[in-house]
Amino acid sequence: MKILLLENIHESGVKILKNANFGEQVEIETRKQGLDEDDLIKALDGVSLLGIRSRTQVTERVLDHAKHLQAIGAYCIGTNQIDLDAAALRGIPAFNAPYSNTRSVAEMVIGEIIFLMRGLYGKISSLHAGEWVKSAVGAREVRGKSLGIIGFGNIGSQVSVLAEGLGMRVYYYDSVDKLSIGNAVKMSSMEDVLRVADVVTIHVDGNPDNTNIIDDAQFQIMKDGAHFINLSRGHVVNLDALHKHLLSGKIAGAAMDVFPVEPAGNEKTFSSPFLGMPNVLLTPHIGGSTEEAQYNIGEFVSGKLVEYMNAGSTFASVNFPRIQLPSVKNTHRLLHIHKNVPGVLSQLNTIFAQNSVNVLSQYLGTDPQIGYVIADVDKEYNESLLQDLEKVSNTIRVRILY
Numbered sequence: 001m002k003i004l005l006l007e008n009i010h011e012s013g014v015k016i017l018k019n020a021n022f023g024e025q026v027e028i029e030t031r032k033q034g035l036d037e038d039d040l041i042k043a044l045d046g047v048s049l050l051g052i053r054s055r056t057q058v059t060e061r062v063l064d065h066a067k068h069l070q071a072i073g074a075y076c077i078g079t080n081q082i083d084l085d086a087a088a089l090r091g092i093p094a095f096n097a098p099y100s101n102t103r104s105v106a107e108m109v110i111g112e113i114i115f116l117m118r119g120l121y122g123k124i125s126s127l128h129a130g131e132w133v134k135s136a137v138g139a140r141e142v143r144g145k146s147l148g149i150i151g152f153g154n155i156g157s158q159v160s161v162l163a164e165g166l167g168m169r170v171y172y173y174d175s176v177d178k179l180s181i182g183n184a185v186k187m188s189s190m191e192d193v194l195r196v197a198d199v200v201t202i203h204v205d206g207n208p209d210n211t212n213i214i215d216d217a218q219f220q221i222m223k224d225g226a227h228f229i230n231l232s233r234g235h236v237v238n239l240d241a242l243h244k245h246l247l248s249g250k251i252a253g254a255a256m257d258v259f260p261v262e263p264a265g266n267e268k269t270f271s272s273p274f275l276g277m278p279n280v281l282l283t284p285h286i287g288g289s290t291e292e293a294q295y296n297i298g299e300f301v302s303g304k305l306v307e308y309m310n311a312g313s314t315f316a317s318v319n320f321p322r323i324q325l326p327s328v329k330n331t332h333r334l335l336h337i338h339k340n341v342p343g344v345l346s347q348l349n350t351i352f353a354q355n356s357v358n359v360l361s362q363y364l365g366t367d368p369q370i371g372y373v374i375a376d377v378d379k380e381y382n383e384s385l386l387q388d389l390e391k392v393s394n395t396i397r398v399r400i401l402y
Contacts, residue, residue, distance in 0.1 A: 001022055001023050001025070001026050001027070001048045002026075002027045002028075002029070002046050002047045002048055002049075002068075003017055003027070003029070003047065003048065003049040003050075003051070004024060004029050004031075004043055004044065004047045004049070004050050004051070005017075005029070005030045005031070005050075006030075006031050006033070006034050006050075006052050006053070006056050007030065007031075007032070007033065007034050007052055007053035007054075007075070008030075008031075008033075008037060008053075008055060009030065009051050009053070009075050010294040010295055010296060010297065010298035010380070011298070011300060012294075012295045012296075012298035012299045012302075013039070013051065013073075013297070013298025013301060013302035014028065014030060014074060014298070014302075014303035016245055016303055016306060017302050017305070017306065017398075018299070020306040020309075020310070021310070022306075022309060022310065023402070027029070029043075029318045032137045032265070033264065033265040033268070033365065034052065034053070034055035034056035034093075034264055034265065035056055035119075035366070036037055036057075036264070037057065037059060037061060038063060040056060040057075040058070040062050040253055041061070041062055041065045041066075041245065044065065044066040044068075044069060045067060045068075046068050046217050047066065047068060048068055048069065048070045048071075048309075049069075049070065049071055049072075049073065049229070049306075050066075050069060050071075050072045050073070051072075051073040051075055051301070051302075052073070052074060052081065052196055053074070053075050053076045054073070054076050054078060054262075054285065055081070055264055056081060057081050058072060058081065058082040058083060059083055059086075059181075060083045060086040060241065061338070062209040063083065063086050063087055063090055066092075069090075069092055069148055070092065070286075070399075071092060071094070071095070071305055071308050071309065072087060072091050072092060072094040072095070073094075073096075073301040073302065073304070073305050074095065074096065074097075074301070074318075075096065075297050075298060075301045076297065077096060077097060077098055077101065077288065077290065077317050078097065078205065078206045078233065078241065079094060079096050079206075079319075080098070080205075080206030080208075080233070080317075081216070082094050084318060084319035085319070086351075088222045088319040088321055088367075088369050088370050089269045089322060089369060089370065089396065089398065090106070090271065090397075091370075091397030093159045093314050093317040093319060093320040094248065094317060094318050095301055095316055095317055095318065096301065096304060096306040097156055097296070097297040097300045097301050097333055098154060098309045098314075099300075100288075100293055100296035100297040100300050101287070101290070101291075101293035101294075101297060102154045102155050102158050102287030103158060103293070104119075104287065104288050104290040104292065104293040105155050105158075105168050105231055105287040106155055106158035106159045106162055106271060106288070107162070107289050108231065108257070108283075108286075108287050109159050109201050109229060109231060109287075110159065110162050110163065110166070112255040112281055113147070113168075113201075113227070113229070113284065114142055115200040115255070115281060116199065116227040116229075116253040116254075116255060116279075116281065116295055117139070117140045117141070117142050117145065117199070117227065118139045118140070119138050119139050119253070119262070119279070121253075121278060121279070121280075121281055122278035122279065122387075123285065123353070123354065125278060125379065130313070131152055134341045138252075138389070140367075142163075142166050142167070142168055142199075143166060143167035143168070143218075144167060144168070144169070145168055145198040145199065146168070146169045146170075146171060146196050146197050146198045146199070147159075147160075147163045147168045147169070147170050147171070147197060147198070147199050147200075147201065148171050148172070148173075148192070148193040148194060148196065148197025148200040148201070148213075149170065149172040149173075149184075149203060150172070150173055150174075150190055150193060150200065150201070150203065150204060150213075150341055151173075151174055151202060151203035151204040151205075151232065152172045152174040152178040152184075152203075153174070153203060153205075154185075155203045155231075156172065156174070156201075156203035157178070157181050158159070158366070159201060160181055160182065160184045161171060161181060161182060164182045164183060164184070167274060168338060169183075169185075170183065170184040170185065171185045171187050171192075171193050171196055172184055172185070172193065172303065173185065173186070173187045173188075173189060173190045173192065173193045173198060173357065174185060177318060184349075187194075187204040188262075189353070190213070190251075191218070191221055193293060194218055194222045195221055195222070195223070196346060197222070197223065197226060198223060198225075198226055198227065199226065199227045199228075199229065199232075200222060200226060200227070200229065200230070201228075201229040201230050201231070202214065202230045202231075202232045202234050202236055202237070203231070204232050204233070204236055205232070205233070206232075206233045206235075210233065210235070210236045210237075211235045211236065212235070212236070212237065212238045213237075214226070214228075214230075214236060214238065214241075214242075216238065216241040216244070216245075217242075219241055219250060219251060220245075220248070220250070222251065224249075224250060225249070225250075225251075225252060226252065226253055227252055227253045227254065227255075227263050227285060228242065228253075228254045229254070229255045229256075230254075230255070230256050230257065230258060231255075231257040231287040231360075232258060233258055234258040234259040234260040234261070234262065235260050236257075237256075238330075239244075239259075239260070239272075239274075241286040243273050244343075246274075246279065246280065248278065249276075250301075252279060253279040253280065253281075253320065253374045254274075254279070254280050254281070255280070255281035255282075255283075256274070256280070256281070256282055256283070257262070257283045257284075257286060258273070258285055259285075259299075259338075259363040260369040262284075262285060263284075263364055265382065269378075270284070270363060281328075304316045304317075304363040307324075309401075310401065310402075311327060311333070311401065312333060312335045312366075312374045312399075312401055314323065314372065315322055319365055319373045320365075320367070320370070320372060321349065321367050321371070322365060323363055323364030323365040323374055325363050325374045327374075328360055328361050328376045330368070331360050331361070331376040331378060331379050331401075332376070332378075332379070332400075332402060333374065333375070333376050333377075333379065333401040333402055334375055334377070334389075334398065334399065334400050334401065335372070335373065335374055335375075335397075335398065335399040335400075335401065336348060336372075336373040336375070336389060336392075336398055337370060337371075337372050337395075337396045337398075337399075338367065338371050338372075338373075338395050338396055339369070339370060339371070339372065339386050339394040339395045339396065339398040340369055340370050340371045341371075341394050344373075344392060344393075344394060345364050345371070345373060347392045347393070348373060348375070348389065348392060350361070351385065351388045351389060352375075352377065352385075354388075355384070355388070356379070356383070357377045357378075357379045357385065358377060358378045359376070359377055360376045360377060360378050360381065361375070361376040362374070362376070363373045369393070370396065386400070
């Protein structure tokens, strides 16, 4: 079995895949960089498992050529770099790490709040240039200031807890109703948050509907002299509008870790109209890039890939029905992935009966697109049974596990 790991996946994840008992010889190829579409298609020849981070785009065209691919691991939080629907319809589950770097991102937000409120970037740059500028002008404590959080999920709620520990007043908005944590105040709209916040931080997902949710109108609503932070997705902010309001002084400072277009690797150059601005913190998409986070992500995602390959578990999948069936002793397990139409399970059980195969345990999970069956049976498989299962109408993939 061939495994391809791109974008410098942490050794913790590589180790788990190396030590997994897949029942066959495993060949693992690791690369430090991502691949463009054409190169990825070539690299996926014969590959069963693919591991990526945020740069590599797994498009429908890539999936059409990846005939052996059985699962994808996104060693990060976001999965918008994968065509999830296309993968599901080809019987390929995708897994990510929704919690593993939460603390790392939240801590970076807190650090940037302090940096911006104190104007530290400009002072540090001046001193590196040999200029001694000792002044309290524009430098403020964060204690008692208002933090506005847009998106109160895993990261946003963690930022809230840390910010309250510094004495900040927290206001938040989420499109999904979320309970408050601590003394955080839930607001009825994003605009209500923007009006009261001294600092605004964005923590929304990569859904295309979130494109430019912070635009010119939203910056105009914000307080004069407010600060703005984005460690979520590059496309959620209109950078032209942000640039305009930074130049005018409406926005006093900004911190950005993500961008609509990012270099494919560390050897590539980065260009932006924000370069050299003393009130703007620019970082190269490193919000979750700590040793602790990358170790945890490597372990978590590789563990989920092993669970799927060895037991059929899709409990943490982002594009498959979530099934986790415990192993049953003295049985054989098979998987059947099909389009979600009525009658498929009945056809499967008819085939089992016709082949005198007793089903000891069975579970069907469905979502709007696909159905996924795990079945444990008490008899050795034979070739005719598998052929019959593959012939069931609307079948996408049949797998034998053990």
